[in-house]
Amino acid sequence: MALIKITDLHKQYHLGRTTIAALKGISFDIEAGDFITILGPSGCGKTTLLNLIGSIDDPSSGSILFEDQNICGLSDNRKSEIRLTKIGFIFQSFNLIPVLNVRENIEFPMILANAPPRTRTARIDELVETVGLKDFELHKPDELSGGQRQRVAIARALVNRPKLVIADEPTANLDSVTGTMIIEEMKALNEQEKVTFVFSTHNQDVMKYAKRIIRLKDGAIVS
Amino acid sequence: MIFLKIALLNLRSHPRRTAVIITAIALAVGIMETVAGMVDGMRNNFFTNMLEESGHIQVIAAGKEDSLDPFSIEHTLDEYTDIIDTARSLPGVEDASPFLTFGALLITEEKNIFMAGNGISSASGFNKSLDESIVKGSLNGIEDGVLISRETARLMKLDYGDTVIILVEDSEGAPYYLSFPVRGIYQTKSSDFDNMNLFMSIEQAQELLYLPGRASTVKLKLTDKDLAQTAAEHLAQAYAGMPVVIKTWRQIHGNFMLLIDLFDLFIYIMNLFTVIVAAAVITNSVLMNMFDRAREFGTMRAVGLKKSGLFALITTEGLSLGFLGSLAGLALGIPVVLYFQEYGLDFGAISESFGMGSAFYFHLTAKYIILNFASGILIALAGAAYAAWVIIRKSVIDTLSWR
Ligand SMILES: Nc1ncnc2c1ncn2[C@@H]1O[C@H](COP(=O)(O)OP(=O)(O)OP(=O)(O)O)[C@@H](O)[C@H]1O
Ligand SMILES: [Mg+2]
Numbered sequence: 001m002a003l004i005k006i007t008d009l010h011k012q013y014h015l016g017r018t019t020i021a022a023l024k025g026i027s028f029d030i031e032a033g034d035f036i037t038i039l040g041p042s043g044c045g046k047t048t049l050l051n052l053i054g055s056i057d058d059p060s061s062g063s064i065l066f067e068d069q070n071i072c073g074l075s076d077n078r079k080s081e082i083r084l085t086k087i088g089f090i091f092q093s094f095n096l097i098p099v100l101n102v103r104e105n106i107e108f109p110m111i112l113a114n115a116p117p118r119t120r121t122a123r124i125d126e127l128v129e130t131v132g133l134k135d136f137e138l139h140k141p142d143e144l145s146g147g148q149r150q151r152v153a154i155a156r157a158l159v160n161r162p163k164l165v166i167a168d169e170p171t172a173n174l175d176s177v178t179g180t181m182i183i184e185e186m187k188a189l190n191e192q193e194k195v196t197f198v199f200s201t202h203n204q205d206v207m208k209y210a211k212r213i214i215r216l217k218d219g220a221i222v223s
Numbered sequence: 224m225i226f227l228k229i230a231l232l233n234l235r236s237h238p239r240r241t242a243v244i245i246t247a248i249a250l251a252v253g254i255m256e257t258v259a260g261m262v263d264g265m266r267n268n269f270f271t272n273m274l275e276e277s278g279h280i281q282v283i284a285a286g287k288e289d290s291l292d293p294f295s296i297e298h299t300l301d302e303y304t305d306i307i308d309t310a311r312s313l314p315g316v317e318d319a320s321p322f323l324t325f326g327a328l329l330i331t332e333e334k335n336i337f338m339a340g341n342g343i344s345s346a347s348g349f350n351k352s353l354d355e356s357i358v359k360g361s362l363n364g365i366e367d368g369v370l371i372s373r374e375t376a377r378l379m380k381l382d383y384g385d386t387v388i389i390l391v392e393d394s395e396g397a398p399y400y401l402s403f404p405v406r407g408i409y410q411t412k413s414s415d416f417d418n419m420n421l422f423m424s425i426e427q428a429q430e431l432l433y434l435p436g437r438a439s440t441v442k443l444k445l446t447d448k449d450l451a452q453t454a455a456e457h458l459a460q461a462y463a464g465m466p467v468v469i470k471t472w473r474q475i476h477g478n479f480m481l482l483i484d485l486f487d488l489f490i491y492i493m494n495l496f497t498v499i500v501a502a503a504v505i506t507n508s509v510l511m512n513m514f515d516r517a518r519e520f521g522t523m524r525a526v527g528l529k530k531s532g533l534f535a536l537i538t539t540e541g542l543s544l545g546f547l548g549s550l551a552g553l554a555l556g557i558p559v560v561l562y563f564q565e566y567g568l569d570f571g572a573i574s575e576s577f578g579m580g581s582a583f584y585f586h587l588t589a590k591y592i593i594l595n596f597a598s599g600i601l602i603a604l605a606g607a608a609y610a611a612w613v614i615i616r617k618s619v620i621d622t623l624s625w626r
Contacts, residue, residue, distance in 0.1 A: 051620055054525070056525050056618075056619040056620050056623070057618065057619070058618075076529070076530055077529050077530070077531075080524070080528065080530075081529075083526065084526065084527025084528075085527070088526075089522075089525050089526060091522070095518065095519070095521075095522040095525075095623075096522075097519060097523070098236070098519070099229060099232035099233050100229065108225070108523070108526065109527055111225045112526070112527050112528055112532070156526065157526075160527075
């Protein structure tokens with residue numbers, strides 16, 4: 001059984017009178033443990049697709065079954081719940097909470113999930129070690145390099161042990177060496193923790209890490 | 224807890240913005256506290272002055288109040304000593320004293336003026352403020368002379384020891400006069416009062432008016448103004464069927480009581496107004512702050528924060544600002560109120576015309592401290608709740624990509 005089953009997904013944006021069809025009937029499955037790269041030229045609909053899978057945006061039509069549950073059209077609270085417990089997000093521009101330090105940023109989703117303090121401490125210790133930020137755990141985001149910030153974001157995305165991690169161009173704000181390292185780390189986590197990753201990128205080097213590549217063009221899958 | 228932590232950290236990381244908002248709230252709360260202290264002080268002054276003068280209960284001869292002339296001696300109390308004895312035996316009665324008021328023409332060789340004559344008892348508990356206001360002679364002077372104010376003395380070119388003629392219409396309607404030595408000169412804070420009143424012993428007044436053994440009013444002073452109702456009922460029972468009217472301070476000052484209630488209303492309206500103005504002033508600042516952080520809020524929503532959670536997060540920040548601003552505001556306002564509570568504020572003629580003397584004293588009240596504190600919090604909360612409402616109505620994706 002597929003972790004996620006996407007069927008005939010459409011998304012239109014309305015700008016005044018004009019309608020932009022960003023996605024035109026996307027269907028594919030994501031298996032548990034996948035490491036999927038979404039590739040395509042600018043404006044082809046990568047961000048739109050990831051937002052829909054991550055349930056932070058609603059499709060115009062079509063369905064997304066997450067473990068057999070259609071997440072489209074759920075109430076805002078139910079979607080928040082799913083994002084909290086089943087989905088992790090990594091953003092292009094890191095999106096950390098500026099006033100919180102590394103540990104606190106990682107901890108935030110765990111607090112929202114009401115995890116007991118001791119469980120939180122243990123999990124954060126583990127993740128800080130995994131992403132190699134032990135020496136920086138009390139630093140604020142603005143005291144970190146781009147690569148370090150993105151590692152914090154990875155740890156935060158993983159903290160509640162989600163089934164799926166979504167990353168929209170996680171390397172776009174990083175130099176290519178750091179970007180490749182980040183992808184390598186994601187790949188390692190994919191293998192160790194069996195977390196499913198779906199991410200978009202422009203970085204051609206990254207393709208060799210992907211288990212599966214989905215190519216988009218003009219809102220449709222080309223291969 | 225995490226919300227409070229984030230809120231406080233955010234306040235600290237934007238010190239200028241935080242300072243501006245806290246200052247705005249503090250000013251509003253400080254002003255509200257000062258005005259409340261002033262208005263409450265006015266009310267208090269009114270109250271103490273009025274009750275000091277009128278007593279808590281008055282026993283008046285029936286019919287006196289219906290006569291058009293306030294100085295009429297047509298209706299007086301017979302056997303007032305009996306009323307005083309009865310009154311003194313009641314629980315909570317501190318003092319019961321007779322008064323005989325009348326219209327008097329004060330005559331010297333140069334001029335004459337019309338005044339209110341007050342026949343008072345030298346043992347009366349109502350004499351304290353008069354006693355304190357005497358600048359020449361002493362209160363005992365009422366026994367064999369009169370007490371006039373410094374202003375009257377100046378106008379009439381009189382001095383201590385001089386003689387003055389007092390002309391009245393006696394109880395039989397005939398003009399009658401006696402001459403009295405000036406045995407005391409007083410000066411209160413109210414020149415209106417001073418211009419109008421002269422004092423002598425009630426015995427001399429009785430003789431002058433040919434009203435032996437009579438008084439126009441018996442005033443009672445109680446240990447607690449809330450005892451007035453019961454004491455009045457006792458008296459009414461004791462004097463059932465007699466030609467007397469018994470009034471409590473509430474009845475005596477009916478119109479003033481309404482005015483005093485208006486003071487409260489005034490404070491509430493002023494607070495509401497200040498809250499609205501201050502909230503409008505800071506809402507913009509709070510909104511800018513929140514919109515600057517829209518992406519941060521969008522991120523929190525994306526990682527699973529519910530709308531209600533985001534609302535709580537943003538309003539927690541508002542509450543924190545309100546709390547700090549209110550504290551600062553009270554720190555500004557309370558010392559001002561305490562200062563004027565101690566030393567009084569001199570409004571000269573204005574406060575005098577309100578019957579409060581030439582200076583009046585503020586009053587610090589827990590009730591208004593709490594009210595103003597809450598108002599300060601409301602100011603910040605209103606701004607934050609509005610910002611939160613605007614933000615949570617947006618979808619997660621719109622919040623994330625807010626520009
Ligand atoms: N909020 C929006 N309103 C209107 N049109 C939008 C909006 N977001 C995206 N679009 C349009 O939808 C199409 C797909 O955009 P999307 O951002 O998904 O592309 P992308 O593949 O992520 O591009 P890039 O590589 O530049 O990030 C584009 O034509 C874009 O202009
Ligand atoms: Mg994109």
